Amino acid sequence: MLIELNKELKKSIELLREIGKEYLRPLGIEADRSSQAIPVDHPFYNLVAQTGFMARGIGSTFESGNSEKSTNGRSNNGNSVRNVLMAEEGSYWDRGTLVSLPGPGLGGPPVMQMGTSQQRERFMSIFKQRDKPLWAAFAMTEPEAGSDVAKINTRAIKSEKGWILNGEKMFSSNSSRAEWVVVFATIDPNLGRRGHRAFVVEKGTPGFDISRIEQKMGIKAYETASFKLADCVVDFDNLLGGESYYSSTSKSGFEGAMSTFNATRPIVAAMGVGIARAAYDIAKEFVLNEVPKNSSLRLRRYREKLQVMQAKLTHAKLLCLRAAWLLDCNKPNGFEASMAKLYAPPASLSVVTEASNIVGLENKDKSIYLQKLARDVKAIDIVEGTQQIQRRVVARNIIVN
Amino acid sequence: MDFSIDESIEELIAQVDKFSSKTLRHKARLFESNRSWDQNTLNTFTSLGISELNLPFHENGPSELLAYFIALEHLAKGDAGGLLYADTPGPYSWAISALLEHLPKNFFGDLSKSRFAAIYIKDIKDSSNKVLAWAPGSVDEWNGSLGSASTLIVFGNEYISYLDSHHLKFQQSALDALDASNGVEISWNSLLDSQTFKIDAISSYFIRTMMRQWVTAVMLGVSQASIDYAIDYGNERVVFNNTVTGHQANAFEIAKVYTEIEASRLAYRAAVSMIKNHSNSLDNYDLSQMINQNYIVAGEVSLSATDLSLQLLGGHGYLKDHFVEKWWREVRTLSILFGGLEQAHEDAGNEALNYHDFLVF
Structure with missing residues (x-):
């Protein structure tokens, strides 16, 4: 080690x-x-x-x-x-x-993991150019299917012209400005997860319409969009992995999505740690420079709070790194990725909250910024599977039934 | 970045696990009524060669520390009290290593057969009052049957001293747990007769921190054993037409605690890795503080993990028919050793403002 x-x-x-x-x-x-x-x-x-x-x-x-x-x-x-x-x-x-x-953002992992070599070249090579910024995106969540991914209801029907997509997606980051979006749909809701397929829907495809840019309480620098797919026809070549991917193995789009999560959950969890570290540094600087040196009781209390905050961040970061390291070693990491995502977000939120309590209203600029961090970090406990979903995954791995 | 564990360690752990679950756990229960260890069990422990891995003054340095601490975790699943009895010098090895600088070679003789206890007192010179310590081993052993090697190490912020058993008084421990350590209470009237050597504050701090590293590994082993036992029980026991673990309220709590144990395990193993590798990339990192933080978190996690385990068994968890009550008591005793969680909070807090942040590269 x-x-x-x-x-x-x-x-x-x-x-x-x-x-x-x-x-x-x-x-x-x-x-x-x-x-x-x-x-x-x-x-x-x-x-x-x-x-x-x-x-x-x-x-x-x-x-x-x-x-x-x-x-x-x-x-x-x-x-x-x-x-x-x-x-x-x-x-x-x-x-x-x-x-x-x-960049390809969350759209990248499913293309790289499920796509054929031609698809990887076709969709990813655009990001090699340096002339102008380009985005890609990922869309799984629907108004009636968030944590319960198996319930997605966006339909994909094969026709002579290609795959016809109908449905609605939400909470898709950067899709409003993306060159393409990986969209998960089902060929038959009765098949559950086995019916899931992943399609690349390109910008400007008729029937693909951004319906709304969400107004969020935090992380406002990027757009989180909802979009509708109304008789949106995509080429056969835009089915990630091609039909053979789904017929020759037991795989489905669901496995592809889960595989994506195994790669992204440690990353998202680490984002929480980063936000919380910023809050920690602000609180530490406040205690060092703005708390009167003769406030011994107050200083002692703050010191203890700071070291507990620091310990939480260290523990969270190690879980993230271990899950990522397993993936780098080509070893299964779903369990470990969920542990990282279970632990890091609430730990990070508690660190930010504690930092906010330490600073209070005594330093206006710091206080306002900490409130922003608190709003930002809360999102981490929701995206890429809520804490409750991670508890389900972890429990499933350690409990027989 | 490498989180892998050497194959040699995995082989050792396989042996330890077998001994721990098949023998140690049950022999420790017998100890509660017999008040003695059978020699075969102790011999098996010795043959595993665990204690030798933790000799910081060994010629090759602490190269096997990770193996030692992982083995400790797994032995603790068998019995933490038995570990305190059999693993010698065990948690006291770093205190001994500080003393060795001042003493003739082989002063303590065969360390793996000697009995040690250690206690931290802020100012040794002022400690003329009767002080109670706790140490593993029987009253007879401390009364001299092992000879003058039965030693109490006392260290403070600037001094370290030792007293052999002639300066000490003993009585059977009245502690509530760790029965199989066969603990004794030690008292003395004065430290004036002891051999005392000046050490620096950092050394003193480091010694008690390293003791906490030992307890951290043991507490996590106990917690893991406890939650694993409760899960096995909960997978079988049916209530309200579902298994105990099948109820989401329980499953979610188990998942949370299980993850917290895992996070603590990674953190304390990372600390061992730092000791072992003296990694240059982490030269901005204060090992002692991290160990203290790990100890605090592991202590709190262990308290909640053993409590959840007992709850999952309900009334059965309160009975000696199951091990969870024993683990519950053990963790509560382990968390007050070597200054306890409160002292660790103070130690870590004292440096919280002066130290670079771990894992910020």
Whole structure:
């Protein structure tokens, strides 16, 4: 067991730290104040595109995937651990701005894990260019199917023209500006999970209409959209993995989605840790510099609070890193990913709340920012499977029935 | 980044698990009525070679520490009291290593056969009052049957001293748990006759921290045994037309506690990894503080895990027919050893403002 980083990763984190300080946090604060997502044509996104970030962005598995295993037995050359650490650092500066960054985002993992080599090339290669920012997205949740993913009701019917999609999706990040969206639909609701299929719906496809940009209480820097699919026809080639993927194995779109979650849950959980670390640092700075030195009882109480906060963050981060490391080793990690997602969000929320209590109203700027962090971090306990869903997954793994 | 465990450790754990569940757990129960260990069990423990892995003053350094601590976890599933009895110098090895700098070579003789206890007192020079310590071993052993190697180590913020058994008085322990440690209470009237050596504050802090590392591993082992036992029971027992674990209210609590144990395990193993590897990438990290934090979290998790386990068995959990009541008592005693959770809170809190944050690269 060895907890250390190579030089390249350290350098990447340091670079992100600089970007975070200069761009991520100020943009996130501005988005929160104005309740407006960062506009698509913001110069910052062009800057991001020019760096080649989209091809190797946060949460991206562009360079390799489970289907392209390297010779050392690792499936993606440490990308999962890297993604966890980058997500944590990026969220330290602003989770909303981080998620708003151009790139394949959550759309990337299902394409890389379920898609054929032609599909991976077709949909992912656009992110190699550096001329302008591009986005992709992922859409699973429906108004009547959130945590209970098996209940999705968006229908996919095969026709001579292609697959016809009808239904409604919500809580899809960046889909309003995406070049394509991975949409999960069912060929027959009676088949449950076995009926799930994943399609790539491209921007401008007739019948694909963004119906609403959600007004959220936090993480406002990126758009969370709802969209409708009304007789939306997609090519046969846009069925991820092709029909053989679903017929030659026991796999379904559901397995693909779950596999995506196994990759993304540790990342999202680490985002919570990053947000909470920001709150911790603010509280620590407040205690160091703004609490009178002669307030011994108060200082003692704060010291104890701070060390408990710190311990929670350490424990949470280790769970995230272990789940990601397993994925990098091409080992099953669903159980561990859920443990990370079960533990980190409530731990992070409690750290932010505690930080807010320590600062109180004594420092207006810090107090207001901590309130933003509290609203931001609460989302982490909901997205990618609520804490309750994670408890179900963990319980299922340790309890016979 | 590597979370893997060496194959050699896994082989050792397989042996330990077998001994722990088939022998140690049941022999410890017998001890509660017989008040003695059978020699075969002790011999088997010795043959596993666990204690030798934890000798920080060993020529090769603490290279086997991770194996040692993982083995401790699994032995604790058998019996934590038995560990305190048989694992010597066990938690006291770091205190002994600090003393060894001042003492002639082989002063303590064969460490694996000697009895030790250790206690932390803030200011040794002022501690002329009668003080109670607790140590594993029988009254007879401490009264000299093992010779002068029966030693109490007393350390403070600047000093470390030792007293051999001639300076000590003993009586049978009245503690509520860890019966099989055969614990004795130790008292003395004055430390003035003892051999005392000056050590720095950091060394003192580190010694008591390392003792907490030992307790952390043991508490987590006990907690894991307890929750595993309760899950097995709950999978069979039917109430309201469903198994105990089948009720979501129970399943959710089990999942939460199970995850908290796992998080604590990762954290304390990470700390062991830091000791073992002296990782340069973590030169901004204060090992002692992390161990204290791990101990605090593990203690609190263990208290809730053993309590949940007992609850899941209901009235049966309160009876000696099952082990959960024993584990419940054990954790409550373990969490007050070596200064207890309160002292650990104070230790960790004292440095909370001065130290770089762990795992921030």
